Amino acid sequence: MASPAEAFGGGVAVITGAGSGIGEGLARTAAELGMRVALADIAADRIERVAADIRAAGGEAITIPTDVADPAALDRLAATVHGELGDVRLLMNNAGIEILGLSWELPAEVWERAIRINVLGVIHGVRAFVPRMLSAGEPAYIGNLSSIGGLSMMAVQTPYILSKHAVLSFSECLRMEMDLVEAPISVSAVLPGPIATRIFEDAATARDPSKIEFHRKAMQAMTHGPGSLTGKQAAEIILAGIAAKDFFVSTHPEITTQMAKQRAEHLSTLSTPTLGEEARRMLLG
């Protein structure tokens, strides 16, 4: 089994959402492993800051402001990275947003943007990069950011939860497609547990955000509370799992296993979704 340095050293990494949190950690860790890194994010100032740090430490980094909700922007990203850095060894489809609000209170544009970023952003990342990765014929790795939410149910985060189920499902099928064409490309679904990032601070909401303030604070406390990891700590675990070609890559294996068992039990007994007392407290106080 290859170590992260053996798998990735000397290669090119592309990371979407590289300006904050897990993506920032992935960019810094990939650079530490000796990768040349392409940082993509909708927030240009954030990736400039991370790239400046990487260069100051002797690494090589380029920045490409990119909105992953736009398929053409991902095509441009792939062409630019290939032109400037060459063949890609590691593609991290990491950019994602949280969305808080009752399904029927979220404006149509919030729903559509959530799906375009969290689901189609991952799909078009693969569509834009894989043909060149296949032509290169070299071992390569794709990590798609799902979540432990991709194994669970949660009210008031519905667009997020369904997007993470979709990313997991897409990644499962993609891994089989790589098998089918005997591609040397390993696909991993990354299922982080609580990571202390700005994701809940930046969450999209319904028109009246005061309604979800309690829930936002509870989620922020959970992602920054006991047992949570920093983006950098998460990135180190994630890149070790991807280097090992694990399909399920988890930052919190115990929580992931527990969630997977609950999901399997729920499906195998065809249970009706119910809101437990703990979930109700998280939502309403």
Ligand SMILES: NC(=O)c1ccc[n+]([C@@H]2O[C@H](COP(=O)([O-])OP(=O)(O)OC[C@H]3O[C@@H](n4cnc5c(N)ncnc54)[C@H](O)[C@@H]3O)[C@@H](O)[C@H]2O)c1
């Ligand atoms: N933080 C957690 O607890 C947690 C848990 C499970 C999964 N995840 C997943 O990890 C990934 C990273 O999340 P994070 O917690 O580091 O969040 P974060 O908010 O700290 O960072 C996300 C980055 O993505 C960028 N971004 C947002 N929309 C974009 C767009 N349209 N195009 C390009 N970039 C865009 C943001 O500018 C930001 O820099 C997400 O897919 C998230 O769902 C996070």
